Amino acid sequence: MIPPTLPKRSGRNPIPAQAGVGLRFRHHQEVLEARPAAAWFEVHTENYMGGGGAPAALEAIRRDYPISLHGTGLSLGSAEGLDPAHLARVRELVERTEPGLVSEHLSFSVAGGNYLADLLPLPMTEEALEIVCRNVAQVQDHLKHRILVENPSTYLQFRHSTIPEWEFLARVTRHAGCGILCDVNNIYVSASNHGWRASTYLAALPPEAVGEIHLAGHSLRQLDDARTLRIDDHGSRVAPEVWALYAEALALFGPVPTLIEWDTNVPPMMVLLEEAAHAAALIDEAESGNGRALAA
Amino acid sequence: METAAPSLLELQRALRASLVVHDDSGISAHVVDAGMSPAERLDVYRNTFASVLTTALRLSYPAAHRLVGAEFFEGAARIFIEAHPPKSACLDDYGEKFAEFLSDFEPAASLAYLPEVARLEWAVNRALHASDVEPLDPRRLAALAEAERARVGFVPHPSVSLLRVDHPADLIWRAALEEDDDALSAIDPGAGPAWLLVQRLATGVEVRRMGESAWRITAALFAGRPLAAALDEAPDTEASALLADHLAAGRFIDFSLNETSA
Numbered sequence: 359m360i361p362p363t364l365p366k367r368s369g370r371n372p373i374p375a376q377a378g379v380g381l382r383f384r385h386h387q388e389v390l391e392a393r394p395a396a397a398w399f400e401v402h403t404e405n406y407m408g409g410g411g412a413p414a415a416l417e418a419i420r421r422d423y424p425i426s427l428h429g430t431g432l433s434l435g436s437a438e439g440l441d442p443a444h445l446a447r448v449r450e451l452v453e454r455t456e457p458g459l460v461s462e463h464l465s466f467s468v469a470g471g472n473y474l475a476d477l478l479p480l481p482m483t484e485e486a487l488e489i490v491c492r493n494v495a496q497v498q499d500h501l502k503h504r505i506l507v508e509n510p511s512t513y514l515q516f517r518h519s520t521i522p523e524w525e526f527l528a529r530v531t532r533h534a535g536c537g538i539l540c541d542v543n544n545i546y547v548s549a550s551n552h553g554w555r556a557s558t559y560l561a562a563l564p565p566e567a568v569g570e571i572h573l574a575g576h577s578l579r580q581l582d583d584a585r586t587l588r589i590d591d592h593g594s595r596v597a598p599e600v601w602a603l604y605a606e607a608l609a610l611f612g613p614v615p616t617l618i619e620w621d622t623n624v625p626p627m628m629v630l631l632e633e634a635a636h637a638a639a640l641i642d643e644a645e646s647g648n649g650r651a652l653a654a
Numbered sequence: 655m656e657t658a659a660p661s662l663l664e665l666q667r668a669l670r671a672s673l674v675v676h677d678d679s680g681i682s683a684h685v686v687d688a689g690m691s692p693a694e695r696l697d698v699y700r701n702t703f704a705s706v707l708t709t710a711l712r713l714s715y716p717a718a719h720r721l722v723g724a725e726f727f728e729g730a731a732r733i734f735i736e737a738h739p740p741k742s743a744c745l746d747d748y749g750e751k752f753a754e755f756l757s758d759f760e761p762a763a764s765l766a767y768l769p770e771v772a773r774l775e776w777a778v779n780r781a782l783h784a785s786d787v788e789p790l791d792p793r794r795l796a797a798l799a800e801a802e803r804a805r806v807g808f809v810p811h812p813s814v815s816l817l818r819v820d821h822p823a824d825l826i827w828r829a830a831l832e833e834d835d836d837a838l839s840a841i842d843p844g845a846g847p848a849w850l851l852v853q854r855l856a857t858g859v860e861v862r863r864m865g866e867s868a869w870r871i872t873a874a875l876f877a878g879r880p881l882a883a884a885l886d887e888a889p890d891t892e893a894s895a896l897l898a899d900h901l902a903a904g905r906f907i908d909f910s911l912n913e914t915s916a
Contacts, residue, residue, distance in 0.1 A: 407744045409786035409813075410854060431743025437663035444743050469670035472739040475706040476699055478669060481684075486662050514695035515686040518659035553688075585689055589698070 371424035373398050373458035373570070375613040377637035378426070379630045380620060386415040393422065394627050396634065398458070400617050403429035406455075407447050416455065426459040426570070426617070427452060428539075431473065434493045434507065435466035435480040445500055452501050459570055459615070461506040461539045462497070464490065464527055479512040482519035482526045487533075494534035506569045507531070508539035509559075511547040511576075511590035523548070524562035537569035540611070542604045543596065547576050547588040560607050568611045573604060573637060574619040593622030596633060604637070608644035616641065657683040672696050673703045674739045707735045710745040714779045715752060717830035718772045722762065730759060746783045750776060767821035767843050771830070774823050774850065774861065777815045781854040784813035789904030804882035804915035808875050809908040813854035816873050820847050824861050853905065868896050875900065882915040 378398035381389065383405070388394065399419065406413050416425070431444055452460060465477035480486045490507075498505055509527055521529075531538055540563060549556040575594030579587045596604075596618070608614070618633040660668065660680075668680030678696060685692035708731040712719050719727045734755045740748045753772035762768050789811060795803065817823075822845045829837035849869035851862050864872065867888055874884035875897075885893035900906060 404744050405746075408746060408783040410782050410784065413786070433743070435662075437661070437666055441743070447744065466666060467743065469666040471741060472670060472674065473741065473743045473745075474670060474673055474703055475710075475740065475745070476673075476702045478666075478699060481659075481662065481665060483659075483662070489662055513698040514692070516665070516684050517657075517686055518684065581690065581694070587690065587698070 371398075371420070371456070371458050373424050373426050373615045375615050375641065377616045377618065377634035377641065378424075379618050379627075379634050380428075381419070382621070382624050383412065384624055385627050386412070386419070388627055389419055389423075390415065394631060396423065396631065397638075398424040398426065398615070400426040400428050400459075400619075403427045403448055403451055404431045406451055413454075420455055424458045425455055426461065426615075427455060427457040429460070429462045430477065431467060432462045432493075432497060433466045433468035433473075434462050434464065434497070435478075435486060435490050436468050436493065437466075437489055438469070438471075440493055440496055441468060445497065448497075449501050452503055457503075459506060460501060460503050461508055461570065463508045463510050464523075464530065465510045477510045479510065479514060479516070481516035482521040482523055484520070487521065487526060487529060490530050491534040494530065494536050498534070498536065504536060506537040506539035508541050508572065509544050509548070511541075511544040511551075511588075513551060513587065513589075515552055522554075522562070524559040528562055528564055528567075531564060531567040536567075538563055538567045539570045539572060540568050540607060540614075541572035541574075542607050543572065543574045543576055543600050544590055546597070546600045546603055547590045550588045556603055557606060560603070560610055563611075565611045568607075568614055571604065571607060571611075571614050571616040572619055573600065573616060573633070574621075576600075591622050592619050595629075596636075601636070601640070605640055605644075608640060609647070613641045613645050660684060669699075673700055675736060676700065704732060704735060706745075707740065707748065708732070710740075710748045711735075711752060714746075714749045715772055715775045717775055717827045718752075718756070718768060720830040720833065721765065721768060721771065721826070726761070730756070730762070733759075746779070749779075752776070767823055767826055770819040770821055770823035771827050774817060774819065774827050774852070777817055777850075777852040778859045778861065780815065781813045781852050781859045784811070784854060787811060787907045790901065790906040790908055792901045795901070795909070801915075802911060804880060805912045806881040806909045807878035807912045808881075808906040809878065809910075810876040811853070811905050811907050813859075814876070814905045815852050816869060816876060817850045817852065818847060818869070819850065821845070822848055824848055824850055824863065827861070853903070868892070871896060872900065875906075878910075878912075880912040880915045 374397055376397035378400060379396045381399040381401050406416050463477045467474050467478060545556050545559050573596045574592045575596055576588050576590045579589050616637045618630050671677040672681045682692040685695060708728055711731045734752055738751050753769045753776055756762050756772050757769035821843050822841055825841050849864045849866050851864050853860050871884055871888050
């Protein structure tokens with residue numbers, strides 16, 4: 359059998375359709391010494407720019423594990439365009455790391471030349487759609503790498519939005535030729551905050567475009583008058599409702615590389631691996647479910 | 655009242671004003687208020703903006719944080735963030751002006767050494783994240799004719815920097831990081847100036863004291879002054895030992911030849 363020819367920089371270590379773990383600094387040493395049984399790791403792009411200890415650790419870790427680069431600073435939704443200096447630094451890291459996947463967010467984080475340190479919501483308008491598509495195309499051209507675009511958690515909506523977020527994301531995928539990073543926790547959080555139906559969101563995404571799934575914990579903020587707001591703080595185990603929604607996603611999309619994210623009060627690696635094992639069991643179920651469907 | 659839909663650029667600038675200077679006038683009218691006011695919704699983003707950047711400053715300035723305490727540090731950070739929001743999405747780059755800010759920050763005026771400790775912490779932070787560059791191979795220097803060698807202007811390694819401080823900022827910095835209150839109280843803040851060299855080594859960042867004349871020669875070498883002119887100010891044996899030390903420690907990455915050796 360002749361192996362298919364991979365395009366340049368498609369990733370020396372492709373990300374398998376298994377459960378991986380978000381790698382944070384506190385676990386570098388343990389990963390280098392103990393080689394925990396994680397299927398793959400994802401790191402935050404902006405934490406590995408420049409030189410010194412962190413990039414050196416990543417260089418060693420990537421020899422043994424497939425790596426995915428997940429960015430928070432490109433600001434795909436910026437009307438003022440992308441920061442060429444930041445894009446160049448991302449490219450340098452992509453060339454150095456040869457990641458299996460590269461992803462960013464459906465949001466903006468740069469305005470007036472300032473980095474606003476958060477994934478800020480976009481108005482869901484035709485104008486914003488055009489700008490996101492233009493920026494995504496520029497990123498993919500520059501990196502020579504297809505990217506996945508992730509749905510964010512949001513806490514506000516704009517009055518002049520005309521397109522549901524799920525439709526907006528599907529159209530970005532179609533027009534810009536990128537993939538989707540489906541963050542199931544974010545869908546749950548945003549749906550709960552805005553009164554959307556999470557199942558409607560999942561069903562609107564083109565399954566063939568979904569290249570990765572994110573899972574994380576969120577918290578419930580109690581406002582006065584018994585109102586609540588769900589906050590995507592990546593500081594706890596995945597909620598039972600989100601596991602249920604994840605099973606729904608797998609039924610729609612089939613087995614997809616799935617990541618456990620944890621950024622606030624990062625727990626021991628063992629806890630992350632337990633969460634990943636839970637995801638792996640659901641991926642196995644989805645696979646055998648598909649197998650049965652094919653056999654039938 | 656109907657408000658005209660803003661362009662994406664207008665909306666993003668308005669949200670920037672809301673987060674950075676807490677001015678919601680351009681954004682509130684465009685936010686859906688179902689169940690929660692626009693201000694409450696914007697607060698979620700404002701809190702993240704402030705807390706992410708405060709954390710970034712605390713990670714870059716751990717000794718300053720320890721010296722003034724968490725509450726004071728966070729108060730100072732909030733004011734700094736409003737005046738100097740980040741320009742880069744890479745937060746390792748954030749906070750360059752914090753030392754300068756602290757030197758003009760009235761509530762910290764009684765801690766004259768604080769801005770110098772912060773300046774040292776920024777040099778350490780730069781050293782930590784500087785690019786990995788191969789040091790200069792000393793054989794390239796040896797291969798030059800003597801007249802050429804006199805004209806050599808060095809390029810310092812990006813992880814290396816020099817600081818002159820009026821207070822023993824290095825001793826205060828070390829004691830603060832080690833949370834050694836006995837050592838801290840034993841330091842005389844008026845114990846005179848120090849000449850420091852900061853460099854990233856394989857084992858971590860080193861802050862070492864230098865003699866004043868060696869520091870001045872090193873500063874001239876790091877500025878790319880011709881080797882002969884830079885070394886002129888020291889006795890021959892001291893100058894050649896200093897140069898050998900810099901080369902052995904990998905503090906240069908390259909050189910070019912100046913027009914003249916003077």
